Amino acid sequence: MALFDRFRKKEKTAEEKTNPIAPHSELYSAMSRYNEYIVRFMNMQHQGNYAPISAYEHAAGGISGFLYVIGDDASYSLSAQEVIDRMENRFEQELAQGKINSYVILYHSQFANDTNHQLANDDHEFKAITISYHFNNGEKGKIGLPYSFGNDELTYHGFANFSQEENNLIFRTPLKNNHDYFQDREEITAPVSENEIGLKIKKTNNSDLSNTWGGIFGFESYRKPNGSQSLREHFALAMIKEPVFSTNGISCSELNYEDVALKSVVVDGKPVTMVPVIKTDVVLDVVNKEIHEWENVSDLQAIIAGGGRDTFGISYLATDYAENREKYLSQKAWDMKISGIVYVLDVSTLGEEDGELKYSEDFTMYMPNNDLPGQACFDFVGQLEDFRETHLLENNTVKGYLMRVRLITNPDVKDFFTIDLFVNPENMRFPELTAGMKLTGMFQMQGQIAG
Template identity: 50%
Template sequence: MGLFNFLKKNKKTETPEIEENLISSSIKHSGKSLNEIYAEKRDVVNSQNTDNVFDFIKIYSEYIVRFIGMQIQNNYAPIAAYEKVNGEITGYLYIAEDTSYNLSATEVVTNMEIEFEKRIKENTIKSYVILYHSNFQDDNNHSVAKKNNEFTAISIKYKANDLNGFLGLPYFFADEEITFKGISTFTREQNNSILNIELQQGKDYFQERIIIEPQVTENEFGLKIKKVNNGTVGDMWAGIFGFERLGNEDGRNFLIHHSAFVLFQEPVKSNNEIIISEYISGNIIFRGVKKADETTRTVYPVIKTDIFIEVVNKQINEWENIDNLEAIITGNGRDTFGLIYFATDYAINKEKYKSNKKLNIELSGLIYSLEICSMPDTTAEGPNYSEDFTMYMPNKEMSEFGCFDFIGQLEDFREVDVLDNRPSKGYILKIKLITNEEIPDFFTIEMFVNKENMNFQDLKIGMKLSGLFQLQGQIKE
């Protein structure tokens, strides 16, 4: 049996069956773009013979089953496949190797259709299918699903020389399971013929992969500007208030209300484009940024510090999904060590960052997890760690957002409360990240940690700590 054994997620059955079909028709393609098609209301019933469509779609059975398997694994990215002139079927997939930039499902589906239509006209392919998640509910609505509550079916956009249209494979969620109804216009037998196909072990089903490349330009000052479209400050809030506290509905509501409260404070800075408001609680600044026309708003926490070093910036990753009000910046500190930091003043100082490579930057950290560091025992084979060993390195999964794993030495600490009405308790820690015999504070910064994000209780000056932190920076005024 194929992946269709998982008709109901997490429940294997010896004889999986398709639910009774609810009849709906596929749609004739007018030759317009997908967006134009989706915007129009259609009452036209496809007159194509269902058996002809079934015979054609059957050659893509493995890709339909593969797509169902991807959904079961919580992968909702569109896929496609096409038939070469020699009859060979080739899988087609968009890949975002750079986690900071991706395309929406709508953009991917549209790009796929444009490319395949071009190949059809050039006679380099005979047919194609595009599979994506849609709003289809046994009707003519095959628009791409964009929100969680819109995911109701797999839509199959297909085209061959004498056939073209859409098919819908509805599904529903219940008790953390997914139940698939089968392709609506096909009989039970036809569905089982397609969906019980066995996938080939170890086969790479996506022989043609399109790499999604972010836009990177270099300005007149030698700074690279890279566009990012999935930047987020979500984890910063968990660093302040604790992951456990924000992990429930009450915590999320609190965050929404607190963010609104910050945005409605009196402005502390402004220009023709943006307005900055702040609420200060001890060493934590809650900074609100909004466009003057109110089209974009963002709020994030800033760890206040007086410690600064000279930084030579090399690249600015602008978050276009936040209307370019936020950015991650890459550079070197003291002409020596690498830095990647979230620029907490980017909205107001954007032009300074873009026109000056060398700046004095106040650097601080927001710790997401903290534990007592247990250094490996030294052996004859190594490695050999000195007592004052410290280090930090980009986190493999979150380096694009300025996150680092570290082993540091605690130089000082003080307990702090964040907010008065619903306080979060934590510490401001002064941590040495690089040991330099000639310069004691070569790279030592202040960081905040919420007590919920520590796996121990007692702090002691001189102890070794390890964990994960987000680096922040802003231009020293």
């Protein structure tokens, strides 16, 4: 990919060698202290990183770069516009207080040598790098560096505010080797609160049900180009059915099949989410401790963590959170219907391998999955007590199995923790189920208030 195509360094002509360089404009003289950050941002674009960055000049001199970073918990992030707004608010305050002398914020925009410096969000909108600047002499504004894509090349067309020589000086600015240009970083953390009954409420804003639907339709089928078309069609179908719940502008409707219901959630007539519900008669007494509310679904979907039978830990996707949010926030203890959707299923060979560690024939277990943290997903070894074939959608176009699987073996209580799990055959790594076999894999747990 060609870089800086219009500004490649050329041999100086005789005229250039004898004539002095013209004086630089005031704006370039002020902006030039940030040349390395302009080049750094262009390099980031070539690496596929389009996140906004910023830099500022200390009151005592010296430049520091600043950016927001996502911490270990990636469940909460900021949009590019939120990042820009937060940066601007911070630096405007520090500039007014005399803590800094100037700042710049760099982001990708719709600028096309006009006055439109709106943030670029869609692919067709990416037209330029915009630099929003403010200097302590009062000079404030935005300038744009247009670029274009073509023939696998990215071409920068120069700042119209600067002369060709000034543009050349920017593009020729070398970057320091092994230098951290962003000495100032702020970690993005999810908002966390505790309500009056001691429930911890944590926000997430980038969770979705794509894996959940992969469990229902089969991951290979669902990930095909038109794999989600059937889901969209049934979402539309559910929306025109008589609601099973409706209050304060929130309504839920259901498409019911043998062992699965597809529940739509609509707010003020607009579709918000659809969630699959695995029907079950398994009820556990659960005490909830922490709720992860999904901001990106109008706080009407949540993963809830707590304990079951006052013994073991669980977390589950609350499939009834849209209609029962106030209940969940007002009380910790509930009788819950608990079930799950299998993402991958295999025959367990635990205990068959040679080695010192041996497992009893009735060994079972489950533990949080590390690859999908915060999604109520568990790795497990379970005993298949029973199963039956089931179908959903019109004309039974999706086949599955409803399995009753023992996850905890308690010699005194037969079904201490035995739940119903749905599996699509496409997500199975073996051909046939047999009652009594030992299974392993990963599933997402779900729950809803019983009664």
